[in-house]
Amino acid sequence: MTKIIKSGSGKELADARGRLAPFLRDTLVGLNYAYYEPPGAQMLHNNAIFVRSHDYSEALSTEGEQPWKTPRLVSSGGTHLAGSLADLPYALAWVEQDFIVPESVQSLIWEDLVPSLLTGAVLPRWWRVTGNELHAVTLYQRAGEELLTASAKDEKLRQMVIDILSDRMLPQRSGRLEKALRAGRLDQVFPQIMPADTFYLASEFRRRFPNDAEHWGPAGKELDDLCHRFASEVSPERLSQDFGVPHPALAHSYSRELLNVKPFPTFQDYSSRLLAESWDSNNLYWARLTDEMGYPPVMLNRLVPQLTRRMVEKLFATNLDDWPAILRAMQETGEEFRLGKTASLPKSEATPGP
Structure with a gap:
């Protein structure tokens, strides 16, 4: 092959390119699969030909359909994905969800929720996130909690808080929150925030x-003080880009962003994917845990996918409208991590923050 490349004829070079093309194709496809592999990646790690079997044209040859569309799992000729590489992170996460065993028997989990949660954990990369950014995410959450606590005793502040949170809450939920704050029942407030x-x-x-x-x-x-000293570094816009999630269904984009919209209801078909894309708390919560546990920002690349997978194992909804089950699973996973019960994750040698 080396001799042909250096001094071969045109026909020999064309033949060499033809022989190398499948290897180049498999390498490029494999790099995409590896970059977006979900936590666990059981299919990728245990099926030696899964990547090589990716088929761009199977739908056209078997059903007469347009092949260049989002990939889907097919079993003919061995299990593999057929279609383009568009929406590949979601497709790989969709395959992986069947390998995640729920902690509770007969758990009710929305079909499109898990792939979206896994995609939101895998797609971001935090190599360039600074310590100031990580700590700012923690401070924004703590400051919000302080405002809620103070509003329980201050009518004017309470109205300001409710007006802001009504942008993200359905009327029934904001009404319950206002009632709990007015009664000073903070024990009822924070579990639902x-x-x-x-x-x-x-x-x-x-x-x-x-x-x-x-x-x-x-x-x-x-x-x-942090915002005055590092205004651009810890601005909400930058934190939204670094700690937001992709919205391929809502915004037709894989750009990461905190949309700040009310949770979407779950009723049928696409709705659970919309619910997942309107759920943007995971990365913020994992970032706060990382900061408070004394890990450097770069550890988010390992912690976030693993914590999200563990959270999925803990999901247990009681009915289709029980979206707080996502919050419960996230909080249980966080508490488990704080107590050092997540064996697959490294322990920090730094002193945890307050």
């Missing part, structure tokens, strides 16, 4: 009421 809620609350409160510094607690004041 998502990390994305507190992040958005602190971010939006700073934007709408820049002169109301008297409402900030210690975390809010530390956040204010």
Whole structure:
């Protein structure tokens, strides 16, 4: 082959290219599969020909359909994906979900939820995330919690908080929150508040009421100082790009972003995928855990996929509208991680933060 490349005729070079083309094709496809492999990746690690069997034209040859569409799993001629490489992260996660064993028997899990959660954990890369960014994510959540706590005793502040959170909450949920705050029942407030809620609350409160510094607690004041010293580094826009999730169904884009929308209902077909893409709390919560446990930002690349997979194992909804089951599974996974019960993850040698 080397001799042909150096001094072969045109026909010999064309023949050599033809012989090398399958290897190049398999290599490029394999790199895409490896880059987007979901946590666990049982099919990729245990099926030696899964990548090589990717077929771009099977649908055209067998059903007369357009082959260049999002990949789907087919079993003819051996299990493999058929279609283009568009939406590959979701397709690989969809395959992987069948290898994840629920912790609870007969768990009710929405069909398109798990692939979207896994995709949101795999697609981001945190190699360039700084310690200031990581700590800012923690402070935004803590500052939001401080505002909620203070609003239980301050009617004016409570109305400001509810007005902001109503952007992300359905009327029934915001009504229950306001009632609990008015009664001072913080024990009922925080179990139903998502990390994305507190992040958005602190971010939006700073934007709408820049002169109301008297409402900030210690975390809010530390956040204010951090934002003044590293404005562009810890801005909500940058954190949204680094810790957001892709929205291929909602926004037709794999760009990462915190959309800050109300949760979508689950009723049929595509709805559970929309629910998953409107759920943007995972990466924020894992980032806070990483910061508080003393891990460097680069560890997010390992921790987030593994924690998300463990969270999926803990999912147990009681009915189709029980989206708080996602929050419960996430919190249980986080507590398990704090206690060092997640054997597959490394323990930090640093001193955990407050």
